[in-house]
Amino acid sequence: xxxxxxxxxxxxxxxxxxxxxxxxxxxxxxxxxxxxxxxxxxxxxxxxxxxxxxxxxxxxxxxxxxxxxxxxxxxxxxxxxxxxxxxxxxxxxxxxxxxxxxxxxxxxxxxxxxxxxxxxxxxxxxxxxxxxxxxxxxxxxxxxxxxxxxxxxxxxxxxxxxxxxxxxxxxxxxxxxxxxxxxxxxxxxxxxxxxxxxxxxxxxxxxxxxxxxxxxxxxxxxxxxxxxxxxxxxxxxxxxxxxxxxxxxxxxxxxxxxxxxxxxxxxxxxxxxxxxxxxxxxxxxxxxxxxxxxxxxxxxxxxxxxxxxxxxxxxxxx
Amino acid sequence: xxxxxxxxxxxxxxxxxxxxxxxxxxxxxxxxxxxxxxxxxxxxxxxxxxxxxxxxxxxxxxxxxxxxxxxxxxxxxxxxxxxxxxxxxxxxxxxxxxxxxxxxxxxxxxxxxxxxxxxxxxxxxxxxxxxxxxxxxxxxxxxxxxxxxxxxxxxxxxxxxxxxxxxxxxxxxxxxxxxxxxxxxxxxxxxxxxxxxxxxxxxxxxxxxxxxxxxxxxxxxxxxxxxxxxxxxxxxxxxxxxxxxxxxxxxxxxxxxxxxx
Numbered sequence: 079x080x081x082x083x084x085x086x087x088x089x090x091x092x093x094x095x096x097x098x099x100x101x102x103x104x105x106x107x108x109x110x111x112x113x114x115x116x117x118x119x120x121x122x123x124x125x126x127x128x129x130x131x132x133x134x135x136x137x138x139x140x141x142x143x144x145x146x147x148x149x150x151x152x153x154x155x156x157x158x159x160x161x162x163x164x165x166x167x168x169x170x171x172x173x174x175x176x177x178x179x180x181x182x183x184x185x186x187x188x189x190x191x192x193x194x195x196x197x198x199x200x201x202x203x204x205x206x207x208x209x210x211x212x213x214x215x216x217x218x219x220x221x222x223x224x225x226x227x228x229x230x231x232x233x234x235x236x237x238x239x240x241x242x243x244x245x246x247x248x249x250x251x252x253x254x255x256x257x258x259x260x261x262x263x264x265x266x267x268x269x270x271x272x273x274x275x276x277x278x279x280x281x282x283x284x285x286x287x288x289x290x291x292x293x294x295x296x297x298x299x300x301x302x303x304x305x306x307x308x309x310x311x312x313x314x315x316x317x318x319x320x321x322x323x324x325x326x327x328x329x330x331x332x333x334x335x336x337x338x339x340x341x342x343x344x345x346x347x348x349x350x351x352x353x354x355x356x357x358x359x360x361x362x363x364x365x366x367x368x369x370x371x372x373x374x375x376x377x378x379x380x381x382x383x384x385x386x387x388x389x390x391x392x393x394x395x396x
Numbered sequence: 397x398x399x400x401x402x403x404x405x406x407x408x409x410x411x412x413x414x415x416x417x418x419x420x421x422x423x424x425x426x427x428x429x430x431x432x433x434x435x436x437x438x439x440x441x442x443x444x445x446x447x448x449x450x451x452x453x454x455x456x457x458x459x460x461x462x463x464x465x466x467x468x469x470x471x472x473x474x475x476x477x478x479x480x481x482x483x484x485x486x487x488x489x490x491x492x493x494x495x496x497x498x499x500x501x502x503x504x505x506x507x508x509x510x511x512x513x514x515x516x517x518x519x520x521x522x523x524x525x526x527x528x529x530x531x532x533x534x535x536x537x538x539x540x541x542x543x544x545x546x547x548x549x550x551x552x553x554x555x556x557x558x559x560x561x562x563x564x565x566x567x568x569x570x571x572x573x574x575x576x577x578x579x580x581x582x583x584x585x586x587x588x589x590x591x592x593x594x595x596x597x598x599x600x601x602x603x604x605x606x607x608x609x610x611x612x613x614x615x616x617x618x619x620x621x622x623x624x625x626x627x628x629x630x631x632x633x634x635x636x637x638x639x640x641x642x643x644x645x646x647x648x649x650x651x652x653x654x655x656x657x
Binding site for chain 1: 453474479485487489490491500503504505534
């Protein structure tokens with residue numbers, strides 16, 4: 079092997095070390111993914127074969143085991159779509175569809191394209207995430223500075239998260255509609271509602287993380303409260319904040335999708351899920367679910383990257 | 397006598413209310429610290445030596461008696477930037493470089509950017525850390541970190557330096573070197589230094605005056621004036637004069653403990 083010869087001929091360089099680390103991580107991941115896909119195929123065949131056998135019986139046809147297997151993985155409305163069906167559907171509805179189509183002599187977004195729906199969900203998610211994060215940070219700062227806030231706001235924040243979002247989403251949408259707010263804002267408020275909580279909890283812990291000695295040091299300088307906040311509490315809370323943000327951004331995405339469900343939204347991943355379940359389009363449901371998962375993965379990954387860069391620039395990551 | 401004492405405590409009492417009932421941390425402590433003295437507080441845990449330092453720094457409020465710093469209350473003295481405080485651990489903020497850590501008090505006290513630069517350069521030289529300003533704390537050894545924290549306490553040029561077991565966490569070799577450097581720094585800056593320690597050789601080597609304290613209740617059992625010369629090489633620790641002083645400190649500590657038995 080070339081790589082082995084390379085390893086033998088020179089001391090381990092940064093490139094080799096990096097390659098080894100990647101292959102060391104990739105192989106186990108591939109194995110796990112492979113096992114999941116295999117279980118998924120087995121499940122799909124098992125769950126869909128009833129329909130295949132039923133149809134065959136009505137048509138009076140005898141099927142071989144191989145034919146049953148093939149049919150179970152190629153139904154139009156399977157109970158559980160096979161992985162390749164979902165992948166093909168995602169491919170067909172993203173790359174296979176134009177992003178823009180001509181309607182009434184104007185170019186408009188193509189509602190058959192899944193990316194358009196993903197965008198419709200991502201925009202309110204990001205807006206809601208920003209609102210939720212800012213609100214969460216402001217609340218946390220108020221809580222650590224004011225005992226009354228600490229005693230009164232925290233229980234409400236916790237209570238707010240025990241209310242099923244599915245129950246409160248239609249109410250919020252209807253109320254905001256009556257106030258003349260439609261479209262992006264109601265959706266993002268619901269995602270903000272879900273994302274502020276982890277930020278509050280993480281930030282309160284982060285802002286309180288400085289040791290007594292660190293606080294005493296600033297007292298010997300007669301530092302004011304804003305100075306303590308700015309020079310000590312906020313920088314100390316950054317690692318906590320990022321952990322919370324990763325939870326919050328995923329919650330924000332869930333919030334937007336849930337906000338799309340009960341409100342008759344026409345566009346967005348939630349709308350795709352709903353219309354898919356109306357018409358029994360299981361493949362469409364699964365592809366919307368996977369698109370949501372991909373979006374969440376990208377958002378969390380992006381935050382992780384920002385976290386790494388920020389902490390390194392702050393000198394907190396060696 | 398002329399009023400040259402910068403820190404003056406008169407029958408100071410401090411009782412902490414804890415879950416196990418009141419704990420008398422300081423009882424009837426009366427002490428004068430004159431300008432330019434190097435005064436050590438030595439005693440076992442719970443003898444109130446750290447508490448006394450914290451009272452001087454207005455980090456604790458006494459429950460009885462009086463204490464003045466430069467003729468003011470500790471609170472007023474703090475606002476007048478009368479002292480710099482060095483804690484047991486270096487306590488450098490990990491997200492700030494050494495330079496930025498030293499600038500911390502200067503930023504809070506509102507020094508101009510140019511003045512900050514100048515002072516950082518001065519104190520880095522004073523603690524022999526030139527060239528390390530741009531490093532982060534984790535890139536420095538424990539001894540260097542503690543030197544940086546001393547530089548930070550010196551940056552705003554307070555007349556009094558209060559040090560709470562600053563070298564307690566360091567190994568003896570590093571500690572010896574830092575003790576030597578601290579003496580040199582004291583000679584150059586002519587500060588008044590209050591130094592808490594539980595090491596007899598450290599107290600005797602550094603101090604012009606040693607305050608021996610004992611616990612339950614925290615009180616002063618002996619005040620020893622040192623007759624060692626101000627110029628002190630490390631070898632002075634083998635001289636009979638040094639050993640006699642150390643012996644007296646040890647006797648003082650023993651006497652304090654006898655109450656417990």
